[in-house]
Amino acid sequence: MQQTGTERVKRGMAEMQKGGVIMDVVNAEQAKVAEAAGAVAVMALERVPSDIRAAGGVARACDPRIVEEVMNAVSIPVMAKCRIGHITEARVLEAMGVDYIDESEVLTPADEVFHLKKDDYTVPFVCGCRNIGEAARRIGEGAAMLRTKGEPGTGNIVEAVRHMRMVNQQVRQIAVMSDDELMTEAKNHGAPYDILKEIKELGKLPVVNFAAGGVATPQDAALMMELGADGVFVGSGVFKSDNPEKFAKAIVEATTHYQDYELIGKLAKELGTAMKGLDINQLSLEDRMQERGW
Amino acid sequence: MRIGILALQGAVREHKRMVEACGQEAVAIKRVDELADIDGLILPGGESTAMRRLMDRYGFTEALRESDLPMFGTCAGVILLAERIIGQDEGHLGKLDITVERNSFGRQVDSFEAELDIEGIGEKALAVFIRAPHIDAAGKGVQVLSKVGEKIVAVRSDRHLGISFHPELTDSLVFHRYFIEMVQENMAKEVLA
Numbered sequence: 001m002q003q004t005g006t007e008r009v010k011r012g013m014a015e016m017q018k019g020g021v022i023m024d025v026v027n028a029e030q031a032k033v034a035e036a037a038g039a040v041a042v043m044a045l046e047r048v049p050s051d052i053r054a055a056g057g058v059a060r061a062c063d064p065r066i067v068e069e070v071m072n073a074v075s076i077p078v079m080a081k082c083r084i085g086h087i088t089e090a091r092v093l094e095a096m097g098v099d100y101i102d103e104s105e106v107l108t109p110a111d112e113v114f115h116l117k118k119d120d121y122t123v124p125f126v127c128g129c130r131n132i133g134e135a136a137r138r139i140g141e142g143a144a145m146l147r148t149k150g151e152p153g154t155g156n157i158v159e160a161v162r163h164m165r166m167v168n169q170q171v172r173q174i175a176v177m178s179d180d181e182l183m184t185e186a187k188n189h190g191a192p193y194d195i196l197k198e199i200k201e202l203g204k205l206p207v208v209n210f211a212a213g214g215v216a217t218p219q220d221a222a223l224m225m226e227l228g229a230d231g232v233f234v235g236s237g238v239f240k241s242d243n244p245e246k247f248a249k250a251i252v253e254a255t256t257h258y259q260d261y262e263l264i265g266k267l268a269k270e271l272g273t274a275m276k277g278l279d280i281n282q283l284s285l286e287d288r289m290q291e292r293g294w
Numbered sequence: 295m296r297i298g299i300l301a302l303q304g305a306v307r308e309h310k311r312m313v314e315a316c317g318q319e320a321v322a323i324k325r326v327d328e329l330a331d332i333d334g335l336i337l338p339g340g341e342s343t344a345m346r347r348l349m350d351r352y353g354f355t356e357a358l359r360e361s362d363l364p365m366f367g368t369c370a371g372v373i374l375l376a377e378r379i380i381g382q383d384e385g386h387l388g389k390l391d392i393t394v395e396r397n398s399f400g401r402q403v404d405s406f407e408a409e410l411d412i413e414g415i416g417e418k419a420l421a422v423f424i425r426a427p428h429i430d431a432a433g434k435g436v437q438v439l440s441k442v443g444e445k446i447v448a449v450r451s452d453r454h455l456g457i458s459f460h461p462e463l464t465d466s467l468v469f470h471r472y473f474i475e476m477v478q479e480n481m482a483k484e485v486l487a
Contacts, residue, residue, distance in 0.1 A: 002442075006406075012463040015305050015308065015339075015463065016304055016369070018303070018305065018340070019301070038347035075343065075396060097400075099403075099425070124402065252344070253351065256302055
């Protein structure tokens with residue numbers, strides 16, 4: 001008997017991506033650059049987050065033509081984003097055969113109360129999180145992979161660091177917590193009790209957790225690995241830089257060899273200018289994508 | 295015995311856990327010089343294109359082509375071991391006289407788990423197939439160990455074990471024990487030689 005869409009198959013797919021870099025791409029040409037650089041997957045988008053920010057208006061799921069173009073261009077897995085709570089966008093992406101769906105705060109939410117019930121789908125989902133409450137709720141809904149949110153499209157690593165540190169610190173606290181403290185902890189975080197129990201038993205999250213939102217340099221990618229990320233999403237950082245090909249390769253290598261500082265230094269020397277960054281304090285609360293998701 | 299796991303990308307941690315559960319020492323291998331200290335090498339699941347690029351960059355491709363180490367490839371790992379890959383001009387390491395087809399069961403929505411019968415092993419093994427390859431043809435000296443329908447999904451030669459799926463995502467130690475026995479046989483042969 002062959003069973004598709006099981007938790008093991010969905011979570012397992014993310015396990016295979018560990019130690020790798022997933023890159024945002026907007027067409028076939030960029031997808032090929034990412035694949036040649038050693039990306040483990042690409043995220044097909046109409047616009048990278050920094051352009052979404054600049055364009056304003058409503059950001060929806062990518063045009064299916066672009067998703068298809070990217071799927072035809074590369075042999076590595078192709079991910080695509082749907083709006084938070086947009087059941088139909090998700091089902092359409094699933095029907096197209098996308099390998100992973102990101103229910104993403106980078107797009108304008110379709111539902112300001114409910115996320116998707118992700119365990120109903122055969123396709124696996126990745127979701128953003130800033131803390132253990134968000135992480136556990138997304139796992140509870142069926143996310144097979146997490147990524148810390150950071151602040152997308154800024155080229156500023158500060159929020160990614162804040163969120164990765166927060167999640168990992170809270171996981172460590174839960175791991176050593178006594179059983180009788182766990183229910184109150186679940187209440188305080190608005191987190192499903194069963195998921196916290198699983199985290200306590202495993203001593204880690206039950207799914208892979210990548211870093212995202214602000215990675216602009218090889219050093220940024222390596223820093224996130226140092227802080228305990230299982231891998232890295234790079235959005236605007238590659239294709240908004242001076243030399244996307246070199247940046248893509250350097251970020252992949254720095255992620256693998258994140259503690260080989262001599263190598264990272266050498267990689268960084270050849271690169272040219274990274275994407276222009278944004279100070280988080282200049283972003284008003286409503287302009288912060290990380291505030292989306294509940 | 296020390297079993298290395300190529301740690302450029304992919305399911306390294308899971309294989310480490312399996313090897314240790316078999317009572318052997320497991321080491322993550324990130325540099326070529328570390329190959330000298332191990333008795334067998336696992337090529338884990340991950341993305342074969344990503345791994346190959348990093349292998350080239352750090353001298354692993356050449357070193358592993360020349361190496362006599364017993365090797366065990368799972369999923370992306372069996373693609374690395376194969377002599378021929380459908381749709382590509384050449385294989386990566388060319389260790390196993392087989393032809394593989396990548397993503398041959400479909401995309402992620404077609405990924406599945408199943409219980410397999412394994413040639414020469416009494417117990418069924420739970421196998422997880424993720425965007426898995428299959429072995430389209432196996433040459434002389436390559437023994438077929440398991441199939442899904444008509445598709446070959448597990449093979450071995452003297453020193454190399456190649457499977458399309460992921461035992462490391464299950465609790466089944468069958469394949470890791472099998473490989474460790476292969477490594478032991480190889481070590482015994484080397485002592486005799």
